[in-house]
Amino acid sequence: VQLVESGGGLVQSGGSLRLSCVVFGASLDLYTIGWFRQAPGKEREFVAAISASGGSTYYLDSVKGRFTISRDNAKNTVYLQMNSLKPEDTAVYYCAAGVRLERIKYIRNVLYWGQGTQVTVSS
Numbered sequence: 001v002q003l004v005e006s007g008g009g010l011v012q013s014g015g016s017l018r019l020s021c022v023v024f025g026a027s028l029d030l031y032t033i034g035w036f037r038q039a040p041g042k043e044r045e046f047v048a049a050i051s052a053s054g055g056s057t058y059y060l061d062s063v064k065g066r067f068t069i070s071r072d073n074a075k076n077t078v079y080l081q082m083n084s085l086k087p088e089d090t091a092v093y094y095c096a097a098g099v100r101l102e103r104i105k106y107i108r109n110v111l112y113w114g115q116g117t118q119v120t121v122s123s
């Protein structure tokens with residue numbers, strides 16, 4: 001199973017970006033998908049997740065109301081729409097696949113990782 005992220009870039013504070021994660025080698029509807037991020041010198045942290053059916057989502061408190069996770073199982077793709085971006089959102093963003101929505105926020109429960117995409121928010 002391979003996860004490939006895209007959509008990162010440089011944006012000004014208050015701007016928006018949409019990240020995409022395409023899953024290869026498996027049907028997307030088998031997995032809960034999460035997004036994590038890692039800023040320089042910091043540990044990787046959970047950002048958002050969506051259940052296999054798409055019916056449930058879960059967010060880091062600091063991104064609630066600004067970020068939206070969604071999925072299109074027909075396209076084997078998960079999206080992370082990021083609005084009202086702040087400089088503290090700057091990080092490498094990683095897509096991750098797991099089994100249970102309530103568990104994927106813990107790194108040890110991630111089955112597969114993408115390679116990451118850089119998001120930089122300037123002030």
